[in-house]
Amino acid sequence: MPRTAATTADSDQTDIAQAQHRILTVLVTAQILSGAGLAAGITVGALLAQEMLGSTSLAGLPSGLFTAGSALAAVAVGRISQASGRRPGLAAGYLTGAIGSLGVIAAAVLDNPILLFIALFVYGAGTATNLQARYAGADLATASHRGRAVSTVLVATTLGGIVGPNLAAPTGALAHTLGIPYLAGPFLLAALAYALAALVLAVWLRPDPLLLARTLERGTEPAATPAAEIASTDDPGKGVMVGGLVMALTQLVMVAVMTMTPVHLHDHGHGTAAAGLVIAVHVGAMYLPSPLTGWLVDRCGRLPVAVASGVTLSAAGVLAAAAPGDSVVVLALALALLGVGWNLGLVAGTAIITDTVPLMTRAKTQGTVDVSIAIAGATGGMGSGLMVAATSYPTLALAGGVLALAIVPIAALTSRPRNP
Known part of the structure; x- marks a missing residue:
């Protein structure tokens, strides 16, 4: 029996819905991992700076460096995503955050404050990428479901955000065993979590939501948004x-x-x-x-x-x-x-x-x-x-x-x- 236009359209909608479900599952997994990396590092960033500098006057600097790094990374992740899709953009952002985490560990081992500040700046890329991922959840969502798609990605950060700080003590003990300063321990978790998040996105975020949305837009008339x-x-x-x-x-x-x-x-x-x-x-x-x-x-x-x-x-x-x-x-x-x-x-x-x-x-x-x-x-x-x-x-x-x-x-x- 030949397929009617309505049947074809229904099939296409089903395929898009399945793709969206898969994309949200992958994004949620990456957000849980990145949430752990984000929270673990922020938990001890100021304390590590205070210990290395022997002063509280610059203990708030890590927060400023995270923010500055995240601002620059937001532009970079956005431009990469614009040119090549969400998958390379988000994966690159999390990989950069992992590199920054490793740099913090190296700075702590070498007791080098300058390297610490540079590494914290790079580490901020993870923060920006964690926030940018919410947009990827909305790329394929219909206008009437965009809010829920964004919220699904956001809420996934909560689990990692709760787990990360609670692993500060165990990772500190592990770091001490490895001959690394205790306060650098959570950055071991951050490096691993960000690297795994980058891997999950690079391997499984297929189809790329932004590229698929562009392809679909070329074949259809833009729909009016209900947010009138x-x-x-x-x-x-x-x-x-x-x-x-x-x-x-x-x-x-x-x-x-x-x-x-x-x-x-x-x-x-x-x-x-x-x-x-x-x-x-x-x-x-x-x-x-x-x-x-x-x-x-x-x-x-x-x-x-x-x-x-x-x-x-x-x-x-x-x-x-x-x-x-x-x-x-x-x-x-x-x-x-x-x-x-x-x-x-x-x-x-x-x-x-x-x-x-x-x-x-x-x-x-x-x-x-x-x-x-x-x-x-x-x-x-x-x-x-x-x-x-x-x-x-x-x-x-x-x-x-x-x-x-x-x-x-x-x-x-x-x-x-x-x-x-």
Whole structure:
């Protein structure tokens, strides 16, 4: 019996759905591995710098180097993906992160601070690649399922992020046995995790989601996105601006408040266990709500969820500012709201970018947008310490809450119907 056009179309859709399922499975596996590498290194980066330099004055430098390295890597991964596909772009990014991890170990063995700083910069490529992978999950997803595809990739980072820090002590003991400084141990895990993530993507991320999406686009008329509230659907530049602003603002506010919360707790007599608990709650809230966020983005629209992000971050800032210094519970709740607000903004902003940027320039544009996110994070991290030193933690938290509200008019103006 001859196949009708409808039968052929149904078969093609089934093939695409199967390819998307395979791609998401591979991306989730790589994200779990890279999450372990990312968290393990960040856990001891500042401590290693402090030990090697014999001073706390530059202990915050590793965070800045991670961020600077991730900004440069975001551009590189985006350009490689643009030219050759997601598979080589993401694999190269994770392999670079693995090389940076090995460089940190070498610096620790040689007790060479200069090499340490260079290696930490290179190590930042893993951070950028971990974030860029969310775009690969959305390449083949239909517009009505993009939020959920992005969230599936994001939530996978949680498992690795939980496992990584808990392996700091065992990997430190292993490093000591091998004659490597104890604090360099987690970078053994980071090197292995990033290398395995690169291998998984290089071998199994087939078909390449971006290249297949381009092939499919050539054979079909572009479908209208159901996210009709995005006024920039026919104006990619406006869509990039809106999505980028939403993600940059959420990143700046989140990093600023998060960075100084452990210091605030310490100043009020709490130990590292209390700070660790609050940050663990925060990190969990950053990633665990992703499936629900993705569903909301697809069901309710990108811009309403972006507005919810600004309101949630504002509530987090107000609660953190009002929290008694001796109340770990209230600060943990504030940091949980901070994480949820960040998640809402990241998933909504990612969907806006993916909706509005043409496939032929999508990867390059996404890499550029992630640079702005990295710069916003660096600004929030470095500026938060200066602001607390000049004023106070409650002032910082309140200022972050006010700044987050800027997302509301951005989304409201964008969704306003235009005159014909």
